[in-house]
Amino acid sequence: MLVKLTNQPMDYAWGSTNLIPDYFGVEPTGKPMAEIWFGTHDGSPTQVKDLNVSLHDLRVARGMPDRLPFLLKILAAGAPLSIQAHPNPAQAKEGFAAENLAGIAISDSKRNYKDDKAKPEMIVALTETFEALVGFSDSRLIIERFSEIREASSSERLNAVLSKWSEFLHNEDGIRQVCLETLSSPELDEQLISDLVDAAEQCPSLVDLVTHLTTHHGFDRGIVTALLMNYVVLSRGEAAFVPAGMPHAYLSGLGVEIMLASDNVLRGGLTPKHIDVGELAKVLVFEETEAKPVQVRKLAVGLEEFDIPTPEFHFYRATLSASNLLVDLNLPGDAIVLCTSGAVAVSSSKGEREVINPAEAAFISGDARTFSLAGNGEAFIAISAA
Numbered sequence: 001m002l003v004k005l006t007n008q009p010m011d012y013a014w015g016s017t018n019l020i021p022d023y024f025g026v027e028p029t030g031k032p033m034a035e036i037w038f039g040t041h042d043g044s045p046t047q048v049k050d051l052n053v054s055l056h057d058l059r060v061a062r063g064m065p066d067r068l069p070f071l072l073k074i075l076a077a078g079a080p081l082s083i084q085a086h087p088n089p090a091q092a093k094e095g096f097a098a099e100n101l102a103g104i105a106i107s108d109s110k111r112n113y114k115d116d117k118a119k120p121e122m123i124v125a126l127t128e129t130f131e132a133l134v135g136f137s138d139s140r141l142i143i144e145r146f147s148e149i150r151e152a153s154s155s156e157r158l159n160a161v162l163s164k165w166s167e168f169l170h171n172e173d174g175i176r177q178v179c180l181e182t183l184s185s186p187e188l189d190e191q192l193i194s195d196l197v198d199a200a201e202q203c204p205s206l207v208d209l210v211t212h213l214t215t216h217h218g219f220d221r222g223i224v225t226a227l228l229m230n231y232v233v234l235s236r237g238e239a240a241f242v243p244a245g246m247p248h249a250y251l252s253g254l255g256v257e258i259m260l261a262s263d264n265v266l267r268g269g270l271t272p273k274h275i276d277v278g279e280l281a282k283v284l285v286f287e288e289t290e291a292k293p294v295q296v297r298k299l300a301v302g303l304e305e306f307d308i309p310t311p312e313f314h315f316y317r318a319t320l321s322a323s324n325l326l327v328d329l330n331l332p333g334d335a336i337v338l339c340t341s342g343a344v345a346v347s348s349s350k351g352e353r354e355v356i357n358p359a360e361a362a363f364i365s366g367d368a369r370t371f372s373l374a375g376n377g378e379a380f381i382a383i384s385a386a
Contacts, residue, residue, distance in 0.1 A: 001062060001365040002352035004049040005336070009033040014216075016078030019254045023126060024074075024340075024359035032078060035257075038336050038361045039071035043114075043263045048363075055363055064334075064365065069312040070382045071261040072336050074359060075123065079216040080251045082271035083133065083225055086119035087264055087283050088244035095264075095279070110274045114263045121259035122241045122294060122308055122315070123250060124380070125234040126340060130253030131212075133229040135246050135289030139169040142178070145206065145227050153199035158192055175228065176286040179247075182225040183268055183277045193219040200227075212251060213270065222249075222269020230291035237317075239294040241308050245285030256340065256380050258315050302326060316381040318373050320344055326373040333366040333384030342377020 009020060015034025020026060037044040045054040053061075060066050087095060095113035104111050123130065146162040153159055168177040182188065197219065200210040209231055213223045229247060232240055234255075242248045249270060266280040267273055295307040302319040303326055313333075318326055320342070328349070337346050339356040347353040348368035355375070356362050364371050366384065373379060 001363070002346065002348045002350070002354055002368070003051070003055075003058070003363050004354045004356060005038055005046050005055060005361040005363055006049045007036050007038060007044060007046045010035045010037070010044055014077060014079040014081050016076040016254075019076035019078065019127070020074065020359070023254055026359050033076055034078075035076070036074040036359065037071060038073070038338060039261055040066065040068045041071050041261045041263065046361075062365075067261060068334060068336070069261060069384055070310075070336075071259050072338055072361070072380070072382050073257040073259075074254075074338075075250065075257045076254045077130075077250045077252050080213055080270050081249050082265075082273065083222050083229075083247055083249045083268040084265050085247050085268065085280060085283050086121070086242075086244055086262070086266070087113070089118045091244075091283055092116050092118050092262065092264055110276075112264070112266055112274075112276055112279050117260055117262035117264065118244050119260055119262035119264050120241070120243050120308075120310060121257060122239050122306065123234075123255045123257045124239040124306075124317070125236050125253060125255050127254045128236050130234040130238075130255050131251040132232045132234065132240060133226055133247070133249040133251065134232045134240050134242060134291055135230050135248065136175050136179075136228055136287065137230050138288045139174055142228055143169050145203075148203045148205065149196060149199045152202040153195060155192070155195040155199070158195045158199070161187055161192065173286065175288065179225065179228055179284070179286060180277070180281060182221060182228065183275070183280070188221050188224060190219045193221060193224060196224060217270045220270055222271070225269045230289065232291045234293065239296075239306060240291075241294050243309070245283055246289065247284060256338065258313075258380075258382055260310070260312060300326065303329075312385055314383045314385065316383070318344075318379045318381060320373055320375045320377055320379070322376060328370045328372060331364065331366055331369055331371050331383065332386035335364045335366070335371070335381060335383040337362045337364065337373070338380045340378045340380060342375060344373055344375040344377050344379045347372045347374075
């Protein structure tokens with residue numbers, strides 16, 4: 001089975017009114033366009049074009065498993081998303097069961113677990129730059145940031161708090177201690193955060209980040225948590241992978257996102273939404289991480305695979321031209337091909353063919369065994385593992 005897919009953009013407040021229309025040439029909606037989902041998740045059912053049926057329902061009608069293991073998205077961050085982390089498989093199952101037992105409705109704003117799945121994810125930059133916070137920084141770098149802020153600050157109370165946190169960071173569990181204080185300490189009132197922002201805006205290494213966050217979120221305590229994290233600027237084509245338990249926040253730019261098909265989010269700041277500090281603390285992995293782009297493997301001219309630890313699926317980028325076709329590619333499982341530029345013809349070994357344009361996608365069932373890509377443009381391909 002080879003069918004063309006379509007979906008409506010999600011209008012989350014952090015989305016952009018222009019990134020998706022400008023890049024893909026689609027009509028603006030007048031509202032923020034934040035995400036377009038391609039998969040079988042109930043959060044935003046993907047439709048099969050011209051058949052008036054969802055991909056999920058079509059799979060059921062054809063006797064296929066109802067769910068794909070992955071969810072492919074276009075993501076446009078016009079404003080910073082919340083600082084967040086996602087559970088590992090065991091935590092997702094336990095948390096989902098516990099909230100079901102407690103009778104918390106899936107639609108309840110205080111619900112943490114909307115399904116029983118983990119959600120490792122990766123973002124690939126489409127715009128020239130894509131800004132994000134990814135993982136905890138090295139303790140020494142955080143201490144240096146605090147020192148810079150203290151030098152620029154005239155607030156004795158702020159300086160005392162930062163000195164205390166710097167001492168914590170010399171301990172083995174220092175990241176945990178300081179992070180939990182930024183999330184919940186009553187010391188972090190609006191005046192202290194305002195003093196921190198005033199001082200940080202005088203620090204060349206911090207001013208751009210802090211100004212961007214305050215512009216959209218005011219004196220949210222998440223601004224302080226952000227100072228514990230790696231500030232990452234991806235260039236077009238570069239990717240960042242976020243495993244379970246890693247704190248992250250996408251700040252600006254357009255990208256393609258791939259993940260296990262889950263909607264479990266534990267938030268930790270930069271949001272008016274529900275924050276469950278206790279549950280977030282269970283999920284977070286308080287480890288220093290080095291911020292570096294995901295490695296890619298060149299499989300053929302115009303075909304690269306992203307090296308990510310997701311046994312459930314594989315993820316590729318294809319670049320097509322008149323002189324470069326990709327023929328008889330292996331298809332171990334069901335796949336979705338998303339066109340991000342130009343026009344891409346997708347054909348299966350069963351003689352089926354669809355042409356997809358920017359922001360359009362096609363689903364190929366794994367029984368075809370092989371597929372081919374032609375045209376002139378760029379596409380991203382998610383394929384279920386055998």
